[in-house]
Amino acid sequence: MSVLALTMGEPAGIGPEIVLEAWRLRAAHAVPAFCVYGDPALLAARARHAGRTIPIAETGPQEAASRFEDALPVVPAARAMSDTPGTPDRGNAAGVIETIRRAAADADAGRVAGVVTAPIAKKPLYEAGFSFPGHTEFLGHLAEGFGHGPVRPVMMMAGPELRTVPVTIHIPLASVPATLTTEAIVETGRITADGLARRFGIARPRLAVAGLNPHAGEGGAMGGEDEAVVRPAVERLRAAGIEAFGPLPADTMFHAGARAGYDAALCMYHDQALIPAKALAFDETVNVTLGLPFIRTSPDHGTAFDIAGKGLARPDSLIAALKLAAAMAGRAAAGPER
Template sequence: MAKPLALTSGEPAGIGPDITIKAWQRRKQEALPPFYLLGDAELVRRRAGAIGAEIPLAEIGRPEDAVAAFADHLPVIATGHSATAEAGLPDETSADAALASIRRAVADVTNGKAGAVVTNPIAKAVLYRAGFRHPGHTEFLAELATENGRTPQPVMLLWSPTLAVVPVTIHVPLSEAVAQLSTDLIVATCRIAVRDLRQRFGIARPRLALTGLNPHAGEDGTIGNEERTIIAPAVDMLRAEGIEVRGPLPADTMFHDAARRTYDCAVCMYHDQALIPIKTLAFDDAVNVTLGLPFVRTSPDHGTAFDIAGSGRANPASLIAALRLAARMSAAQAPPEAR
């Protein structure tokens, strides 16, 4: 039998509780896999009241109890960190509650209790004020996955049925992204993307398209040389390994309908080059996936939306997509007897 998914609370004052409640309410029509929430049951009750949702909770002690409870109750496992924040108003309990939820989810998956980690949105500014030292979720998850002193290289994939993108550099200023970009980083990122697209998405021969860094992919060196000196050598190395890859290509012509049909994943040189097109084309159903980890992790591709938390207006579509994709990916990598 498939294992339940471990869903983190995210920032308690954000829309995480709202979309969790709405996703569970739609579990039957959306055919959602069983999941359990790691967080504060009392906060969920308060938020359900605020958005006018009647939702029965099952406060369980073990992940394995979630599958039986899920049909009629939203299963909740306490992390030992209460969350007292009101909707839209983070307080001194927010950071500890969010981080404890992530740590427990990773532990449950690592210990074989859960099939995958699905994370609700966090508020990085709230975490930074509490001493959090990572750029974001992705890097924190990589640290939690450290084993024998080796930390895996995480790769961010934004996936939707319309488009899949990977940024080579992630949560850094644009000037630093240019400084970080290297042939080795591009090659390593593409290798991880290809491996996970094969193993977790079932794409036998993934096709990658690499953007250039500069306008018009450098225009033959007249608008920058990074395409010649950094990106093209990476493409040559990847092709030598048998990976199907094209580029560097002008980013402004890579995302229209006909272009998207020529590749399975666009590998982009910096954050906004990747995220602007996918959030334009698939804002409601895009999913944030962390590749390169020893476990499956997905997340809605949006933030905490403090301005609408507790209003009932939050759309659970991206969380629903994240739950479905997590179940698909974990099933793809599981041995046949465990499916």
């Protein structure tokens, strides 16, 4: 039985705690088998700090399944990491990057069923020379290094009632109109439709495409981008055989009746996609990376330094990410439903 690779995330954040809790609740919440890529000593120390008795087994990914029921399987990082909850240390950056790299390599090679990543802190990574905006872009770079050619990863927020995909992500709102292009919308839509078919089993995905401006520009009265940039992208997606429609006013796209008419909403910028997804199901929404040659999911929250080490972190979103990754892995070989 193949397991999922779960990276420990930022050592000073809540990542180690929610990893431990996900394993502790494995039976009660039917958590799929996983192995943690991280520092076993740090995990053991964080468990003791929380008053938990959690056995830890250092192992390789291919032996992890046989250990999962009795101990938390950990693929040990080559570098030890400091355990200072709430206070990130850039000295941990090399270890954090190593765990992501090794987990991705094992997923690409088929030694694990997919990758689930606990949250990372970007600032200490940047201070140590990390040159990628975040997890998503780094995983795309790694996939190219594994020999897959050009890779364009796409972020999807997937919850029980809504899936959203931002076309532009971590850029200032003021930069969105100049950055947004018809080609970017088309490429994002194609990757989204392919991911919905291959990873979610939806034979003919339906994409609702949001407008950029209020009221989708109202025919140019509130901005010309919707007619000049967004509408041509929708037309090109439809010409390619993808069931896309829009541009739609974003303020009327996310109520229950509207959601019933599509499988994913293609949004023009970060908050347009993430606010409705998190508002509807904060603890159950999962960050999914489409466009990679392997499965990758993540919780929809960050490192939460303010509560790290205080026993307040909830593992709900991480457990949801593990379950979704396992479901996608089980569906991958079967192909879309008909």
